[in-house]
Amino acid sequence: MSQPLLAICGLRAAYGKIEALKGVDLVIRPGEIVTLIGANGAGKSTLMMTIFGRPRAKAGSIAFDGRDITGMATHEIARLRIAQSPEGRRIFPRMSVAENLQMGADATDSVGSDRAASLDRVLTLFPRLKERMNQRGGTLSGGEQQMLAIGRALMGRPRLLMLDEPSLGLAPLIARQIFDAIRKLNREDGLTVLVVEQNANHALRLAHRGYVMVNGLITLSGTGAELLAQPEIRAAYLEGGRQT
Amino acid sequence: MAAPASTQHTVARDPAIVFILKKSVISAFVALILFSLMVGVRTFPGETGQLTYTTRFGELASIVAIVFGGSIVLELLRRWIGPVGGIELPATVRHVVSTLGRLLAPALLIFALLVPVIFYNQRYLLDLSILVLTYVMLGWGLNIVVGLAGLLDLGYVAFYAVGAYSYALLAQSGLPLPYFISTYPFVAVDFLQLGAWAFWVLLPISGLLAACWGVMLGFPVLRLRGDYLAIVTLAFGEIIRLVIINWQDLTGGPNGISGIPRPTFFGIPLTPGENGFAALIGVPFSPTHRLVFLFYLILALALLTNWVTIRLRRLPIGRAWEAMREDEVACRALGINITTTKLSAFAIGAMFGGFAGAFFATRQGFISPESFTFQESALVLAIVVLGGMGSQLGVALAAIAMIGGFELFRGLDQFRMLVFGGVMVLLMIWRPRGLIGHRSPTVFLEHNRAISSDVVKEGQG
Numbered sequence: 251m252s253q254p255l256l257a258i259c260g261l262r263a264a265y266g267k268i269e270a271l272k273g274v275d276l277v278i279r280p281g282e283i284v285t286l287i288g289a290n291g292a293g294k295s296t297l298m299m300t301i302f303g304r305p306r307a308k309a310g311s312i313a314f315d316g317r318d319i320t321g322m323a324t325h326e327i328a329r330l331r332i333a334q335s336p337e338g339r340r341i342f343p344r345m346s347v348a349e350n351l352q353m354g355a356d357a358t359d360s361v362g363s364d365r366a367a368s369l370d371r372v373l374t375l376f377p378r379l380k381e382r383m384n385q386r387g388g389t390l391s392g393g394e395q396q397m398l399a400i401g402r403a404l405m406g407r408p409r410l411l412m413l414d415e416p417s418l419g420l421a422p423l424i425a426r427q428i429f430d431a432i433r434k435l436n437r438e439d440g441l442t443v444l445v446v447e448q449n450a451n452h453a454l455r456l457a458h459r460g461y462v463m464v465n466g467l468i469t470l471s472g473t474g475a476e477l478l479a480q481p482e483i484r485a486a487y488l489e490g491g492r493q494t
Numbered sequence: 495m496a497a498p499a500s501t502q503h504t505v506a507r508d509p510a511i512v513f514i515l516k517k518s519v520i521s522a523f524v525a526l527i528l529f530s531l532m533v534g535v536r537t538f539p540g541e542t543g544q545l546t547y548t549t550r551f552g553e554l555a556s557i558v559a560i561v562f563g564g565s566i567v568l569e570l571l572r573r574w575i576g577p578v579g580g581i582e583l584p585a586t587v588r589h590v591v592s593t594l595g596r597l598l599a600p601a602l603l604i605f606a607l608l609v610p611v612i613f614y615n616q617r618y619l620l621d622l623s624i625l626v627l628t629y630v631m632l633g634w635g636l637n638i639v640v641g642l643a644g645l646l647d648l649g650y651v652a653f654y655a656v657g658a659y660s661y662a663l664l665a666q667s668g669l670p671l672p673y674f675i676s677t678y679p680f681v682a683v684d685f686l687q688l689g690a691w692a693f694w695v696l697l698p699i700s701g702l703l704a705a706c707w708g709v710m711l712g713f714p715v716l717r718l719r720g721d722y723l724a725i726v727t728l729a730f731g732e733i734i735r736l737v738i739i740n741w742q743d744l745t746g747g748p749n750g751i752s753g754i755p756r757p758t759f760f761g762i763p764l765t766p767g768e769n770g771f772a773a774l775i776g777v778p779f780s781p782t783h784r785l786v787f788l789f790y791l792i793l794a795l796a797l798l799t800n801w802v803t804i805r806l807r808r809l810p811i812g813r814a815w816e817a818m819r820e821d822e823v824a825c826r827a828l829g830i831n832i833t834t835t836k837l838s839a840f841a842i843g844a845m846f847g848g849f850a851g852a853f854f855a856t857r858q859g860f861i862s863p864e865s866f867t868f869q870e871s872a873l874v875l876a877i878v879v880l881g882g883m884g885s886q887l888g889v890a891l892a893a894i895a896m897i898g899g900f901e902l903f904r905g906l907d908q909f910r911m912l913v914f915g916g917v918m919v920l921l922m923i924w925r926p927r928g929l930i931g932h933r934s935p936t937v938f939l940e941h942n943r944a945i946s947s948d949v950v951k952e953g954q955g
Contacts, residue, residue, distance in 0.1 A: 304826060328829020340824035342817050346935035353817050356810040357829035384935060402828065 253316060255280045255410055255442050256301070261310035263300045270296040272466040273310065278410070278444055283436050285445045285453040285474070287487060288463035294446045295337050297463070298412050302334055303327045314410070328357045333408035337415050337446075339399040343388030347379055350387050350398055354405030364407060371439075372401035375431050393424035400431065411435070412444045417452060425449065429456050450487035454478045462487075514569045522562035529557050599887050606793055610786040620785045624792055624857065626897045628850055631796035633877040633889040635846030638803055640875065641884035642812065643839035644819025646724040649711070649731025650874055653704040653844040655738060655866035657851025660700040662751045662861055663744070665692040669699075693757040697852050704848020705841040707734075712840035716833060719822070731871055738863045750862025757856045759787060788857055795853060799846045800886055806842070808936045815839050816884070880921060882928025891929055 256278040263271040270293045278284045286294050300307055303324040312320045319327055333354070342350050351372065355365045373380045376397040382390060390398060396416055403411055413432070417425035429452055435441045447453035454460050454474040462470040462483065470477065477483050534554035540546035606627075613619040632654065639647045664670075668685035675682050688695050715726050738745045745751065758764065762771045764784040772779035806812035814835045818825050826832060855861050877896055881888030899917075903910035925931060 302827070302829075323831075324826055325829045325831035333829075334827050336824060336827040340821050340827065342820035342824065344820055344933055345813075345816060349813060349816075349935055352810075353813060353825075353828055353830075356813060357831075406829075 252279055254278060254313075255282075255315055256444070257311075257313045258297075258301070259311050259313075261297070261300060261312060262308045263296055263305050264308055265296075265305065270305075270466055271300060274463075274466070274468055276461055276468060278442060280442055281436070281440050282459060283432065283443045283445065283457045285447055285457035285460045286463055287447055287450045287453055287460060289486075290448070292463040293466040294463050295414055296466075298334060298414055298444070298446055301327075301412065302332065325357060328406065329359060331358060331406060331409045332412065333403040333406050333410070334412040335396075335399040335403045335414060335416065338418065339392075339395045341387040341390075341395050341398050341402065343386065345387055346384050347387060347390070347398060348383045350402050351379075351405050354402035358406035360406060365405070368405045368407050372404050375404075375434065376401055393420050393427070396420060396424075396428055397431070400428070404435075408441070410442050410444065412446070414446045415448060416445065417447065417449045425452065432456060448487075450483065451478075454483075510573070514566055517569060518562050518565040521565040522558050525561035526554070526558050529554055533557060602887075602890065610789050614782065614786070617782065617785065620782070620789060622898070622901055624785070624789050626894055627789070627792040627796050628854060628857075629874065629877060629897050630890050630893040631792065631799050631850045631853075632847060632874045633881065633893045634796060634799040634803060634886065635843050635850065636874050637878050637881075637884065637886070637889050638806075638815070638846070639839055639843035640878050641889070642803070642807065642819065643815040643836065643843075644883075645715075645836065645839060646720065646727070647840075647843070648724050648728040648868070648871055648875065649734070650727075650843070650847055651866045651868070651871040652711075652731040652734035653707060653847030654851040654854065654870065655734055655863075656704045656707050656844075657700040657848030658855040658861045658866070659738060659745060659751070659851075660703045660848065661693070661696045661852035661855045662754045664688075664696050664699065665755045666751070666753070669695065690758045690761045690763055692755045693852070693856050694760065697849060700852035701845040701848040704851065705845040708840040708842075708844025708847075709837050711844075712837040716836055728868070728871075731866075731868060735863050735866050738866070746862075748863060750860060750864075751855075752860040754855050754859050754861065756784065756859060757788070757791065788853075792853055792857075795849055799849075802842075802846075803886065811835070811838060813936070876918070880918070880928055882925075882930040884933055885928065885930040888928050888930030 254277045256276075258274055258276040261271050261274040261276075262269065274293075274297055276284075276286075276297070286297065288294050296305070299305060301312055303319075303322055303326075307320050310320070311318060314327075314330055314332060317330075319330065342353065345353070351369060352365075355368065360368070378394055379397055379401055382394065387395065387398060400411075400413065400416065403413075416428050416432070420428065432443055432445065433456060436443055445453055445457065454477050457474045459473050460471065460477045461468050462477065470480065470483070472480075534551060535547055535549055537545055537547040606623075609623050610620060613623070632650070635653075636647065636650045639645050639650070665688065668687040670683045671686050672681050672683050674680060711727065711730050715723050718726060739747055741747070756764065759771050762774060763769065764771045764787055766772065766779040770779060772783060803812075807816070814825065814830050815838075817828075817830065818832065818835055818839075822832065825835070854865070858865075873896065877892045878889055880896065881890070881892035896914075899914070900910060903913055906913075921929070
């Protein structure tokens with residue numbers, strides 16, 4: 251097995267007195283799509299944010315490419331080329347699409363030619379954005395905004411891309427387009443992706459491996475197909491939950 | 495066929511009349527309540543000191559009648575102009591309007607450059623335009639903090655004060671230069687007298703000192719947003735003012751500082767003496783020379799502010815400011831360093847406030863804490879908000895309108911706050927994003943295509 255790109259060990263994090271992560275172990279190997287599924291409030295988003303340095307880890311360690319990044323500041327972590335698309339997309343509504351994309355490149359030390367190359371990549375992946383380059387971000391549809399959020403994260407040429415609920419609030423057809431784009435990025439660019447999702451069905455089909463999170467702990471893990479076959483998963487996240 | 499049509503007509507019309515009348519009656523009633531005590535009853539001390547009063551029901555009745563009639567007229571006008579969409583202008587008119595809009599900024603600039611030529615003999619107008627330009631500069635400086643970075647700062651006048659006092663104090667004492675000595679206490683201070691160059695040496699220093707105070711304010715408020723930030727900045731402004739009032743040994747307290755050196759034309763004093771500017775270029779001395787010089791000085795400082803802002807907006811730091819205004823959480827998620835972004839906005843905004851303060855001190859020759867009250871902060875903030883947050887041209891127009899407007903209504907001293915308040919309310923109803931609420935993007939990766947303003951307008955944004 252190759253060296254993991256991201257290795258999380260015994261990670262704990264809390265908001266004040268409320269413990270959101272209670273000792274999480276998780277490994278992402280280079281070139282993998284890993285998904286993290288779980289109910290609302292399980293701690294999925296917190297895990298993603300803790301990897302990104304905020305909230306700070308209370309215990310445990312996070313190593314990126316063999317380097318300990320626990321306790322590093324957010325902007326330093328971004329410079330190691332870990333990118334995230336936060337929950338609810340959070341694009342900049344009054345700034346143009348082009349400016350939104352530029353923002354993604356600003357945090358990393360990318361030079362002009364890198365920017366042009368990443369922009370090219372983003373626009374071939376999401377041609378819709380090309381038409382809307384000088385339009386304000388807030389005028390885009392939900393799906394386009396999600397494309398913009400992912401595109402913005404890609405502008406820094408990340409080695410690890412973390413997506414928080416990319417299908418949130420999207421029509422099934424648009425959600426499929428987004429997942430297709432993620433798959434394409436993984437296959438063609440070898441991009442390593444961590445997808446946090448509630449849409450377990452879609453996410454597990456997309457991912458090589460998955461983790462199930464309950465109450466701040468990883469309760470199950472395995473390949474996507476294995477998890478899809480698990481009766482508990484089917485009961486908890488598929489049949490009772492959202493169908494797609 | 496005719497009969498139903500006419501009934502339909504009356505049915506459609508009657509509610510309109512009823513509606514208008516109802517609305518007007520309500521307005522008149524509100525006016526009656528409001529003005530019954532303000533206008534209807536007048537109290538004054540009687541001969542033996544008791545309170546007597548007279549009633550002025552006639553005036554009250556006329557005010558109520560004006561409100562009643564006025565609201566009918568307003569409502570009719572609104573119906574006549576049409577529904578919310580407003581007046582549809584023909585394409586040619588719209589084209590002309592947009593061309594004029596584009597020419598407005600260069601035209602204003604050229605006009606500004608020519609002001610001392612046109613109004614050379616009108617001291618009052620020159621003085622007024624210097625004042626307006628000071629506020630334009632303050633507005634542009636605050637625009638960096640409030641308009642671009644979205645940090646509501648109610649204590650901007652503090653930096654103005656720091657700049658003014660820095661210049662005034664250093665110009666009088668000379669520049670303190672510490673040097674090492676071999677005996678205790680190892681450091682001594684020498685004062686370098688700056689003479690004719692005082693203003694030019696101290697201008698950047700005043701700006702730097704103000705910027706330091708900006709950072710000092712920035713640190714404690716790094717985690718604050720919105721209302722909380724506003725309260726702390728408000729307090730900060732008051733702290734600076736109170737320190738100035740109470741630190742009498744240094745600042746002269748409420749008496750202020752007088753005899754502040756006047757600016758020189760790059761070392762040449764603008765005085766009637768033999769070495770004066772007028773004598774050197776061989777024209778008779780006139781006090782207007784100094785005014786003209788001050789005018790171009792503040793114009794240059796204001797344009798510097800504008801230029802720096804425009805440049806910064808195209809750099810990552812300026813983009814980060816605007817992004818932070820839009821969504822701080824998203825900025826963090828992108829790995830933008832919020833600390834440096836915020837502190838730099840405070841520092842640069844404060845620096846221009848400091849420049850303006852130094853200019854103010856050298857223009858007046860006298861400063862006191864009275865010039866740096868909360869009212870000034872509020873005025874500058876009003877200029878930024880009215881102008882349209884982040885719009886450079888809008889801020890300039892708002893400064894002209896506000897300061898010019900204040901002067902215009904100087905004769906009606908008691909009413910000018912009333913007019914000011916009324917105009918503010920109307921503007922916020924009609925143009926909630928300020929005079930120029932449109933924000934032009936700074937990045938064009940594709941060919942800059944004209945986008946229909948209907949698509950990009952308000953609402954969705």
